Amino acid sequence: MKEEFHRTAVHCILGFPNVIGCVDGTHIPIRAPSENEGDYVNRKSIHSINVQVICDAAHIITNVEATWPGSVRDSQIYRESPVSHRIERGHFDGYLLGDRGYPCRSTLLTPYPDPEPGPQQHFNVAHCRTRAQVEMTIGLLKARFQCLRHLRVTPERACDIIVACVVLHNIATIRGEQHPALQIEADEDPIPAADMQDGSAVRGVVCHNHFTV
Known part of the structure; x- marks a missing residue:
């Protein structure tokens, strides 16, 4: 699935200007594959696909990368994804928000690792x-499709199923289907990625312009 962002996806929540989406990774457990088995073992020692999800404020998944084995970090998946290249080249006017598992870049803002009192906090x-929009979106996706709790298929087939579930989730969301009982999983603390200097500068400007009381 290679859906791209639309201008209507640009939104402002809680003071953030020009947020085009929120990004996060989520692990979908799979059975141990017969080839390259070790590549699929994640930090919890479970075989999985690490799926990158980008969503908007309406819980629509605007982009998904579902091809990476569980041992790959979120930051690498984002760095090598086509959507990051398009965002970096200025095809979209705005920011993504991600946790500390991602590097702070001019187009991807992450939290301050040690915020000072006041604007940074x-x-x-x-x-x-x-x-939290992306965490809720992932929770809704997994609640709608219980098969994503554990896919007993090959990695290639698992990727197809994950993308199909994302498409169906978007259709259900657009149609206003009733939300399933939401269960948000407690993720591990992400391994912090190194900040990019230009990203830190942009984060500082946003912080000063929009969060100074």
Whole structure:
């Protein structure tokens, strides 16, 4: 699935300007594959596909990468994804929000690792509450499709099923179908990625302009 962002996806939540979406990774367990088995073992020692999800404020999944084995970090998946290249080249006017598992870049804002009292703390609180959109979206996806709790198929087949579930989730969301009982999983603390200097500068400007009381 290679859906791209639309102008209508640009939104402002809790003070953040021009947020085009929130990004996160989620692991979909699979049975141990016969080839390259070790590549699929994640940090919890479970075989999985690490799926990158980008969503908007309406819980529509605007982009999904479902081809990476569980041992690959979120930051690498984002760095090598086509959507990141398009965002970096300025095809979209706005920011993604991600957790500390991603590097802070000029187009991908992450929280301050050690926020100072005042604007930086306000930035982090608003960032966390806004980024909760993607955690809720992933929770809705998994609640709608119980098969995603464990796919007993090959990695290639698992990727196809994951993308199909995302498409059906979007259709259900657009049609206003009733939400299933939501269960948000508690993720491990992400391994912090190194900040990019230009990203830190942009984060500082956003913090100063929008979170200074």
